[in-house]
Amino acid sequence: MEKITTGIVRSWLYDHQVALYRVENVLSVGTMVDWGKAINNSLASWQEDADYIAIHDISSSGMSLPYLVLTGYEFNPWLMKGNALFFDKWLKSHPAQKAYLAVVVSSTMSGNISMKRAKTSSGAVESEIFDNIEVALAWVQQFIKSSPNINNPNPPFFDNQA
DSSP states (O other), X not given: OEEEETTEEEEEETTTTEEEEEEOSOOOHHHHHHHHHHHHHHHHTOOTTOOEXXXXXXXXXXXXXXXXXXXXXXXXXXXXXXXXXXXXXXXXXXXXXXXXEEEEOOSSHHHHHHHHHOEEOOTTEEEXXXXXXXXXXXXXXTTOOOOTTTTOSOHHHHHTOO
């Protein structure tokens, strides 16, 4: 795992084909900006023939509603409007690729509110909201080209589950 900014860590799953971002602490505009920069940096060196696949795990207590508000009620890979331009340029320069985002929320009231209120993107971006990390992993598996670790994405990740 690598620390992206205060309270946000990234793990790479399925042989570096899926970026898993886990929010472990309070979200703010500053952390969202730093997170967006990390996404842009990873896109800049993304494998040429690979779709962008990410999981945003905001299932820790109290994370769903701030994420919902800070993303403008729209769950998408670029997080905030300021990053949308970079992401849009990437998609236009890679017309054969798509972007897939699984957002994992808690099964608490705030997670349920987020599931009902959030908009997911369309076009070259497909987003889904889940309240279970295993179901989110199963959903992203369908977009992975090939991986010897398809049934075992990253064992240490599961050891860190709260």
